[in-house]
Amino acid sequence: MVFSNETRKQTIHQLKHTELDLLIVGGGITGAGVAIQAAASGIKTGLIEMQDFAEGTSSRSTKLVHGGIRYLKSFDVGVVADTVKERAVVQGIAPHIPRPFPMLLPIYQESGSTFDMFSVKIAMDLYDRLAGVEGSQYANYTVTKDEVLQREPQLSADNLQGGGVYLDFVNNDARLVIENIKEADELGGLMASHVKAVGVLHNDAGQVVGLHVKDLLDDTEFDIHAKLVINTTGPWADKFNALDDHEKHAPTLRPTKGVHLVVDGSRLPVPQPTYMDTGLNDGRMFFVVPREGKTYFGTTDTDYTGDYEHPRVEQEDVDYLLKVVNKRFPESHMTIDDIEASWAGLRPLINDNGSSDYNGGGANSGKVSDDSFTALIEVVNAYEDDQATRADVERAISKLETAHAEAGLSPSQVSRGSSLHQATDGLITLSGGKITDYRKMAAGALALIRRILVDRFNVDAPAVDSKKLQVSGGHFDPTNVEETMAFYIRIGVDAGLSEKEAQDLANRFGSNTSRVLTYAVDGPAPGLSLKETMSLRYSLNEEMTLTPVDYLLRRTNALLFHAETLAELKQPVVDEMAQTLGWDDSVKAQQLAALNAAIADSQLAYLKTAPAPVHPE
Ligand SMILES: Cc1cc2nc3c(=O)[nH]c(=O)nc-3n(C[C@H](O)[C@H](O)[C@H](O)COP(=O)(O)OP(=O)(O)OC[C@H]3O[C@@H](n4cnc5c(N)ncnc54)[C@H](O)[C@@H]3O)c2cc1C
Numbered sequence: 144m145v146f147s148n149e150t151r152k153q154t155i156h157q158l159k160h161t162e163l164d165l166l167i168v169g170g171g172i173t174g175a176g177v178a179i180q181a182a183a184s185g186i187k188t189g190l191i192e193m194q195d196f197a198e199g200t201s202s203r204s205t206k207l208v209h210g211g212i213r214y215l216k217s218f219d220v221g222v223v224a225d226t227v228k229e230r231a232v233v234q235g236i237a238p239h240i241p242r243p244f245p246m247l248l249p250i251y252q253e254s255g256s257t258f259d260m261f262s263v264k265i266a267m268d269l270y271d272r273l274a275g276v277e278g279s280q281y282a283n284y285t286v287t288k289d290e291v292l293q294r295e296p297q298l299s300a301d302n303l304q305g306g307g308v309y310l311d312f313v314n315n316d317a318r319l320v321i322e323n324i325k326e327a328d329e330l331g332g333l334m335a336s337h338v339k340a341v342g343v344l345h346n347d348a349g350q351v352v353g354l355h356v357k358d359l360l361d362d363t364e365f366d367i368h369a370k371l372v373i374n375t376t377g378p379w380a381d382k383f384n385a386l387d388d389h390e391k392h393a394p395t396l397r398p399t400k401g402v403h404l405v406v407d408g409s410r411l412p413v414p415q416p417t418y419m420d421t422g423l424n425d426g427r428m429f430f431v432v433p434r435e436g437k438t439y440f441g442t443t444d445t446d447y448t449g450d451y452e453h454p455r456v457e458q459e460d461v462d463y464l465l466k467v468v469n470k471r472f473p474e475s476h477m478t479i480d481d482i483e484a485s486w487a488g489l490r491p492l493i494n495d496n497g498s499s500d501y502n503g504g505g506a507n508s509g510k511v512s513d514d515s516f517t518a519l520i521e522v523v524n525a526y527e528d529d530q531a532t533r534a535d536v537e538r539a540i541s542k543l544e545t546a547h548a549e550a551g552l553s554p555s556q557v558s559r560g561s562s563l564h565q566a567t568d569g570l571i572t573l574s575g576g577k578i579t580d581y582r583k584m585a586a587g588a589l590a591l592i593r594r595i596l597v598d599r600f601n602v603d604a605p606a607v608d609s610k611k612l613q614v615s616g617g618h619f620d621p622t623n624v625e626e627t628m629a630f631y632i633r634i635g636v637d638a639g640l641s642e643k644e645a646q647d648l649a650n651r652f653g654s655n656t657s658r659v660l661t662y663a664v665d666g667p668a669p670g671l672s673l674k675e676t677m678s679l680r681y682s683l684n685e686e687m688t689l690t691p692v693d694y695l696l697r698r699t700n701a702l703l704f705h706a707e708t709l710a711e712l713k714q715p716v717v718d719e720m721a722q723t724l725g726w727d728d729s730v731k732a733q734q735l736a737a738l739n740a741a742i743a744d745s746q747l748a749y750l751k752t753a754p755a756p757v758h759p760e
């Protein structure tokens with residue numbers, strides 16, 4: 144049991160009895176990126192995640208590693224420059240995960256268009272230059288209206304001018320997280336899922352020295368002591384900071400919900416990822432992405448104040464996305480009954496203007512939100528009562544210096560930049576950003592963490608080159624992906640798999656494939672194929688997979704892109720997990736019920752069976 148339910152018990156024991164150098168709270172891509180770099184530097188690192196790893200936003204993205212070409216329109220060149228350069232870095236450290244897949248950008252002449260044929264070429268040239276792909280096989284080019292329709296004959300031809308084609312990457316977001324977490328564990332990090340931070344510990348000097356946490360698997364509570372704590376809780380960042388009763392953390396997040404829907408590829412056949420204006424003059428662009436015989440499309444971008452752990456797809460989200468897809472693909476006549484799966488996630492957008500050094504500020508508008516204004520007044524009052532320092536006031540003012548008109552920005556206008564901040568009690572918060580620039584965000588945080596460790600604690604942790612720090616499964620030459628995959632496919636076939644099955648495992652597990660193949664020496668588990676047996680047993684023993692939903696949604700994506708296999712797959716998966724994890728019948732029944740609920744939610748059963756709205760005559 145390398146990274147499993149068994150080893151989790153030992154990890155919890157160590158977290159209780161070790162003073163860490165660094166405690167990370169939040170096991171999405173941001174926390175995972177910090178964990179792998181900290182552990183690689185020899186920093187005594189712990190990470191706690193209250194759900195499954197990646198169960199928050201980092202398994203609910205558009206599953207792209209991309210620079211956000213549309214951000215060029217709002218001159219957020221800083222974010223684009225950071226993220227588009229990071230595409231190649233992420234591919235280099237996780238070569239079995241992001242794959243290059245040129246994007247088609249159809250251009251329509253209509254009010255509110257993001258680009259026209261002239262500006263799209265400028266944007267693509269800038270995008271390529273920032274990414275360093277000019278002159279390569281992936282250099283961008285424009286195509287005529289006929290060429291666009293040749294590629295996607297179902298696209299509406301009305302006002303279609305032509306299109307652009309430029310490089311971006313498709314990604315497996317949840318897999319990228321778990322591979323970082325596994326590597327951090329391999330490097331000595333203490334990684335624990337289903338542990339929730341419920342309080343912040345301070346010493347007599349008012350400095351943060353750890354967290355009070357709850358193991359959600361057995362409801363026990365305990366303290367974890369650490370020299371430094373970093374908040375990487377994404378959309379929850381303000382909620383977590385509110386636990387810190389020694390500090391007045393101004394709210395910074397403006398979470399917006401984004402929804403994706405999945406249909407069979409035959410219902411919406413696109414040969415490549417396609418990105419275009421919605422055509423509703425709402426400032427939104429819209430992805431349509433082919434994946435494993437399906438097509439998914441999205442997203443919405445709406446302010447959100449609901450349940451952060453379970454953001455739901457609502458009728459208005461479905462109506463919006465179907466309206467857009469039926470406008471752009473008028474022959475598809477898509478309805479809710481075509482939807483096979485769906486997911487909703489929360490963007491951790493930074494509402495205030497105190498973005499990190501990674502991002503450009505916005506035009507100085509002078510207008511600020513009530514929250515920011517109140518926070519400033521409170522810190523000035525505290526200063527006058529000798530409860531805050533001059534630095535606190537200066538920090539609050541600096542947050543307003545390049546103020547966006549926060550209240551005036553639509554969700555899609557808010558920068559996708561990141562923020563790195565240390566409060567006076569020492570608590571560090573790394574928030575915002577995207578999956579694509581997670582490595583760079585973490586590198587910035589590690590530079591701060593290493594500086595504090597040496598200045599305050601005389602802990603001198605060596606820097607690592609995070610651009611070469613490969614994740615689990617990614618230990619091979621990133622310039623040789625096809626040949627490496629061919630090798631793992633060959634050994635998979637030798638182990639009794641079909642070519643297709645071997646390819647699936649090689650794509651999923653990369654350089655770990657050799658270990659995966661050892662997990663079915665005694666043949667397939669009852670009701671499972673040899674491939675599924677290998678994959679499930681490896682995932683239970685080496686990927687901290689604790690529930691059927693962990694496996695079918697986040698470790699394999701079957702729930703999203705292979706809905707037709709679930710009826711046959713779910714019971715044998717639950718049976719094999721029960722066998723391995725020692726579940727009694729009642730636990731088994733609970734797990735099967737939770738899986739059925741997750742499948743029903745993904746398939747929008749609660750909307751499909753809802754009575755049709757009664758329209759007044
Ligand atoms: C619809 C949509 C589409 C997107 N598409 C893309 C894309 O294609 N490419 C891209 O690069 N980016 C994309 N993004 C942005 C990207 O998904 C996010 O920036 C990124 O996933 C945020 O990761 P995170 O680790 O900061 O947050 P999360 O992944 O949400 O992780 C935070 C974790 O903290 C945990 N947590 C919270 N409170 C506590 C606590 N008290 N104790 C313990 N744990 C706690 C949560 O359970 C959660 O797992 C998209 C986002 C959305 C919503």
Ligand SMILES: O=P(O)(O)OC[C@H](O)CO
Pocket residue numbers: 205207211430441442444490555559
């Ligand atoms: O935040 P947006 O609007 O750029 O949308 C996120 C995309 O779907 C992929 O990053």
